[in-house]
């Protein structure tokens with residue numbers, strides 16, 4: 220099956236046969252992310268049948284001539300109803316809270332506009348402006364080096380993509396440790412200035428007063444327990460946490476306290492699979508695992524790790540679904556070769572003036 224169209228501006232789809240191939244034609248309207256959850260082959264309700272007909276004809280022509288890039292719709296569900304309804308499809312905090320026990324939640328980090336567009340087109344539930352941006356984008360050794368101003372900047376870029384996914388921004392180290400007032404103001408900057416819809420912060424019961432303060436300001440909070448990278452020095456390195464019974468029990472109690480305080484979801488990072496499973500069973504809030512086994516209510520990966528855009532030195536829990544770093548090196552090498560051989564730019568990649576203008580311009584110059 221060939222799917223033709225631009226997924227993030229789709230509002231309708233119909234399956235036809237073009238030259239023997241099954242083609243899903245999608246109706247394109249100027250609405251981003253309208254129906255990234257449409258099933259390939261599913262016919263969706265159109266808001267404007269006239270527009271559907273035009274788009275269908277145009278896409279059929281493109282499919283025949285092979286000019287339109289083909290793409291594939293993945294993990295999709297039907298969206299029916301008016302455009303308003305489709306736009307109301309935005310993922311919200313209560314929706315995530317209700318995903319306890321399933322369907323599984325997918326979260327991916329995004330740090331900029333194109334990353335957020337890509338993640339949203341893939342239909343993830345949550346985009347996280349993680350402080351991992353320190354490592355994967357800024358090349359810093361630890362997440363302790365990134366500040367609130369940088370997370371605000373990255374969150375603003377993600378926000379401009381207007382994702383359907385819920386936007387969660389990480390609170391950097393020392394932005395939620397000093398006083399409740401300071402913590403609320405910092406969380407508030409991420410929401411008011413940057414456009415986050417919720418914040419995430421690392422730590423267990425020790426952080427409860429700050430979590431409660433943020434919640435009292437009506438800002439939803441995602442918790443984070445286990446291998447919390449902001450505690451790298453206290454942990455003595457990036458080590459799997461909760462391997463011993465006492466430490467595991469402490470972590471279960473931490474997670475329960477976060478959930479009882481009102482965190483709408485809890486990230487569990489770098490723990491044995493059995494602990495990921497126990498915490499998930501013990502707490503009311505949905506859990507989102509990273510290196511915490513398969514039994515959590517959702518999974519999160521870092522954008523650059525899952526796309527193979529990093530150094531290649533990934534932790535065991537990372538599954539890279541692509542190797543974009545190698546593809547990028549290959550593309551840029553080919554560009555360099557074309558520049559050096561003079562084959563780039565070609566005639567049709569250059570601007571022209573009529574011959575008489577060109578010869579007038581050339582008169583008296585060194586190229587004459």
Ligand code: KIV
Pocket residue numbers: 328347348349350351352389486488509519520521
């Ligand atoms: O900063 C980050 O990317 C994170 C995820 C790994 C959960 O906190």
